[in-house]
Amino acid sequence: MPKVSALNEEEIAVGLAALPDWSIDNGKLFAEFTFKNFVEAFGFMTKVALHAERMEHHPEWFNVYNRVGVHLVTHSADNSVSELDLTLAQVISKLAK
DSSP states (O other): OOOBBBBBBBHHHHHHTOOOOOETTTTTTEEEESSSSHHHHHHHHHHHHHHHHHTTTTOOOEETTTEEEEEEBBBGGGTBHHHHHHHHHHHHHHHHO
C-alpha cells in the first residue's frame, strides 16, 4: 500500500461535513453505532471487516452487546486522519443503516 498523507484540519472538517455520525476523538475519527442486539452488532462488524480487509485499512473498535464504537486513523500517515479514514467512515456509515 502506498504511503498516505495526513489531512489538515480544514480537509478533515470538510470530510466530517458529509459524515454526520462521525466526530474527532483524540485525533481520530470516531462514531458509535447502536443495534437491536448483539447479533446485529456482530453482523455489522463482520460486514465492515470484509470492506476493511479489501481496503487494507482496519478500524480500531470495541463492542459491548448492541453497541459498536469505531476509531479510524492511518498509522502510515503518522497516526493521523487520512483520506482512507474518510472513505472507510463513509462505508461504515452506509453499512450501519
